[in-house]
Amino acid sequence: MTLPGGLGWGRRxxxxxxxxxxxxxxxxxxxxxxxxxxxxxxxxxxxxLVATLEEAGARVERLEPQPGLPDxxxxxxxxxxxxxxxxxxxxxHPERGPEVPxxxxxxxxxxxxxxxxxxxxxxxxxxxxxxxxxxxxSGYRYRSDAGAHGPLSRLLGAPVRPVELAxxxxxxxxxxxxPLDQRRALVAPHCWDAYGRRVxxxxxxxxxxxxxxxxxxxxxxxxxxxNRIVMPACPPPLGRRLEAAGFEVAVTPVDEFVKAGGxxxxxxxxxDVALPPVGPTGRRESGAPPATSxxxxxxxxx
Amino acid sequence: xxxxxxxxxVDGHIIDSLxxxxxxxxxxxxxxxxxxxxxxxxxxxxxPSRARLEVTAPDDGTxxxxxxxxxxxxxxxxxTGEAETVAAEADGVLPVGFYSTTNxxxxxxxxxxxxxxxxxxxxxxxxxxxxxxxxxxxxxxVRKGDAVVTGCSGVRVQPLxxxxxxxxxxxxxxxxxxxxxxxxxxxxxxxxxxxxxAVGGRILAVCGPAVIHTGAGPCLASLVRxxxxxVLFAGNGFAAHDIESNVLGTSLGMPLTDRPAAEGGHxxxxxxxxxVRRRGSIAxxxxxxxxxxxxxxxxxxxxxxxxxxxxxRDDGPLPDVLTDVVEAADAMRALVPGVAxxxxxxxxxxxxATGNVLPAGVETFCVDINQAVVxxxxxxxxxxxxxxxxxxxxFLQTLSDHLA
Numbered sequence: 001m002t003l004p005g006g007l008g009w010g011r012r013x014x015x016x017x018x019x020x021x022x023x024x025x026x027x028x029x030x031x032x033x034x035x036x037x038x039x040x041x042x043x044x045x046x047x048x049l050v051a052t053l054e055e056a057g058a059r060v061e062r063l064e065p066q067p068g069l070p071d072x073x074x075x076x077x078x079x080x081x082x083x084x085x086x087x088x089x090x091x092x093h094p095e096r097g098p099e100v101p102x103x104x105x106x107x108x109x110x111x112x113x114x115x116x117x118x119x120x121x122x123x124x125x126x127x128x129x130x131x132x133x134x135x136x137x138s139g140y141r142y143r144s145d146a147g148a149h150g151p152l153s154r155l156l157g158a159p160v161r162p163v164e165l166a167x168x169x170x171x172x173x174x175x176x177x178x179p180l181d182q183r184r185a186l187v188a189p190h191c192w193d194a195y196g197r198r199v200x201x202x203x204x205x206x207x208x209x210x211x212x213x214x215x216x217x218x219x220x221x222x223x224x225x226x227n228r229i230v231m232p233a234c235p236p237p238l239g240r241r242l243e244a245a246g247f248e249v250a251v252t253p254v255d256e257f258v259k260a261g262g263x264x265x266x267x268x269x270x271x272d273v274a275l276p277p278v279g280p281t282g283r284r285e286s287g288a289p290p291a292t293s294x295x296x297x298x299x300x301x302x
Numbered sequence: 303x304x305x306x307x308x309x310x311x312v313d314g315h316i317i318d319s320l321x322x323x324x325x326x327x328x329x330x331x332x333x334x335x336x337x338x339x340x341x342x343x344x345x346x347x348x349x350p351s352r353a354r355l356e357v358t359a360p361d362d363g364t365x366x367x368x369x370x371x372x373x374x375x376x377x378x379x380x381x382t383g384e385a386e387t388v389a390a391e392a393d394g395v396l397p398v399g400f401y402s403t404t405n406x407x408x409x410x411x412x413x414x415x416x417x418x419x420x421x422x423x424x425x426x427x428x429x430x431x432x433x434x435x436x437x438x439x440x441x442x443x444v445r446k447g448d449a450v451v452t453g454c455s456g457v458r459v460q461p462l463x464x465x466x467x468x469x470x471x472x473x474x475x476x477x478x479x480x481x482x483x484x485x486x487x488x489x490x491x492x493x494x495x496x497x498x499x500a501v502g503g504r505i506l507a508v509c510g511p512a513v514i515h516t517g518a519g520p521c522l523a524s525l526v527r528x529x530x531x532x533v534l535f536a537g538n539g540f541a542a543h544d545i546e547s548n549v550l551g552t553s554l555g556m557p558l559t560d561r562p563a564a565e566g567g568h569x570x571x572x573x574x575x576x577x578v579r580r581r582g583s584i585a586x587x588x589x590x591x592x593x594x595x596x597x598x599x600x601x602x603x604x605x606x607x608x609x610x611x612x613x614x615r616d617d618g619p620l621p622d623v624l625t626d627v628v629e630a631a632d633a634m635r636a637l638v639p640g641v642a643x644x645x646x647x648x649x650x651x652x653x654x655a656t657g658n659v660l661p662a663g664v665e666t667f668c669v670d671i672n673q674a675v676v677x678x679x680x681x682x683x684x685x686x687x688x689x690x691x692x693x694x695x696x697f698l699q700t701l702s703d704h705l706a
Contacts, residue, residue: 135315135318140374140376145376146321146376146377147313147373149313149315149319149321149350149376150313150314150352150376151313152314153315153348153350159318159348160314160315160350161315161318161319162314162315162319162321162376164324193324195320195321195323196320198320199319199320
């Protein structure tokens with residue numbers, strides 16, 4: 001069931017309990033091994049996030065945690081999902097490579113068709129790729145390769161539009177972009193290069209622009225369920241703008257996970273993304289950037 | 303060698319995402335240039351698009367930096383792989399599927415790095431030596447067991463730099479035409495000769511008998527005497543009429559001065575050929591004083607190397623004429639290294655034969671009263687040739703004036 005005007009996805013998520021979570025290595029600017037994770041607090045925060053999502057109307061599936069894989073909690077990086085297809089990530093850092101077989105096993109066991117990216121390109125899944133208005137907007141430079149986007153669109157049967165990230169602290173797209181509904185999204189243009197800004201500007205009819213403080217508080221790393229935005233933090237000015245726009249804000253602290261550079265979005269993977277198939281009659285890739293008044297978004301299918 | 307270049311491919315929603323625009327900007331910002339080889343736009347908005355572009359950089363360092371930078375944006379170098387070779391199975395026979403060369407600067411991928419082909423020449427095979435060098439070899443010189451490159455993988459040719467702006471080549475951008483201010487063109491040819499000589503380049507003159515018939519012999523002789531011409535290719539006719547005009551004052555029996563036509567002049571060239579044959583060579587005829595002036599005389603006395611290639615309809619021929627055409631072409635090849643400027647002077651057969659053995663980097667000026675000769679030369683692959691449609695006698699006179 002979806003709300004009219006909602007995203008059309010975000011009712012079913014895969015999450016992994018933080019039994020083995022910790023900062024055991026450093027692969028992003030947020031990670032410092034000397035910072036200790038309070039595992040009990042992490043468990044409470046993770047349970048809190050699950051409860052908030054379920055209360056908003058979402059279903060949460062659980063992946064079995066694995067010893068030695070502390071970042072398996074960040075299921076957003078498992079891969080990309082579209083209409084029952086799953087393309088597992090190819091991680092940039094070898095530390096996360098061993099997570100892949102566990103994700104693949106889960107998706108196979110749950111009836112997804114698993115398609116592999118070619119060797120030699122990195123892509124970190126939904127952490128770097130979010131669906132909006134019929135396309136996947138996809139970040140590249142720090143974790144994902146621009147060269148992955150061609151193969152990804154073929155494997156997913158959906159357009160994948162790369163955007164270059166420009167701030168190493170915001171190394172995944174989901175730290176700078178968050179779709180809210182069919183027309184609105186949280187955007188942090190100062191975190192993208194000039195071409196990327198133009199691409200997002202053309203794609204998002206009504207952007208809600210985040211400032212640097214919002215972004216560094218991981219506000220974009222939120223999960224939207226219907227008209228409720230589940231956020232790790234929300235500075236009051238941003239909260240007022242979101243509420244004025246008709247959204248409910250639910251803040252659920254996940255600061256133990258921010259120690260590893262991830263928040264609400266990173267801890268979840270939407271399983272119900274299904275961009276509409278576009279037949280030969282669909283608009284071909286044009287010579288001009290897409291107009292902001294582009295084709296109306298398809299009806300939600302989730 | 304020209305400027306280094308690589309082929310890149312970029313794939314995905316490269317238009318809507320402005321990736322293609324960005325890639326092209328990155329190339330230009332780096333001071334490099336690109337040529338779009340092909341673009342495939344996806345049929346629907348789900349189909350990714352694909353573009354292949356050839357990037358030419360000012361130097362290897364810039365290209366290497368670009369390879370790294372473009373990779374970030376998903377534009378990857380197209381792998382070419384190693385050159386494949388097959389051993390020639392017999393003398394004078396290339397393997398099936400041999401790589402047929404152009405006259406452009408060419409490189410072969412050996413052990414992961416690009417090696418320059420030492421002597422670019424069109425319509426040859428490419429042979430790799432055991433020491434890792436690459437040479438063009440005409441079919442007849444291939445020996446059994448030579449490692450001959452087959453197929454196209456691992457071989458790349460570099461287009462000559464496009465003329466830009468006010469470069470010295472600027473005037474070479476248009477087709478051959480008779481509608482050109484001749485004095486200006488000849489002045490620019492003189493300029494190119496001077497520039498080439500200044501850096502030790504050699505000047506080749508390829509001469510047809512019309513040079514002598516039009517009375518330009520003394521002019522060309524003075525260019526040889528002045529050291530402007532370093533190598534000369536011609537046929538039996540040119541040399542015979544040059545000697546005839548200097549010994550008897552006629553060219554094919556026609557007086558070159560205002561004297562009336564001589565009785566029996568039609569046999570004059572036969573008589574001088576006969577006299578040179580009696581002496582054994584043009585050099586011997588110069589040595590004993592029979593030939594005391596002219597182009598061939600200047601070549602002999604100044605030790606300017608020449609090749610006289612024979613043909614079916616030759617009278618005599620002069621003893622210096624190489625009547626085995628394969629041998630003649632090889633003799634011409636031996637004199638090509640170092641040639642920077644070639645002047646094709648009223649010669650059709652020898653100009654085309656010379657065009658066949660010249661690398662594309664040799665600036666070639668084809669001077670003929672007949673536009674078709676120039677067209678013929680470029681149609682046979684010597685695209686670097688600039689045609690000047692004019693009387694060769696007037697051309698040489700004007701060139702001498704410019705060089706004086």
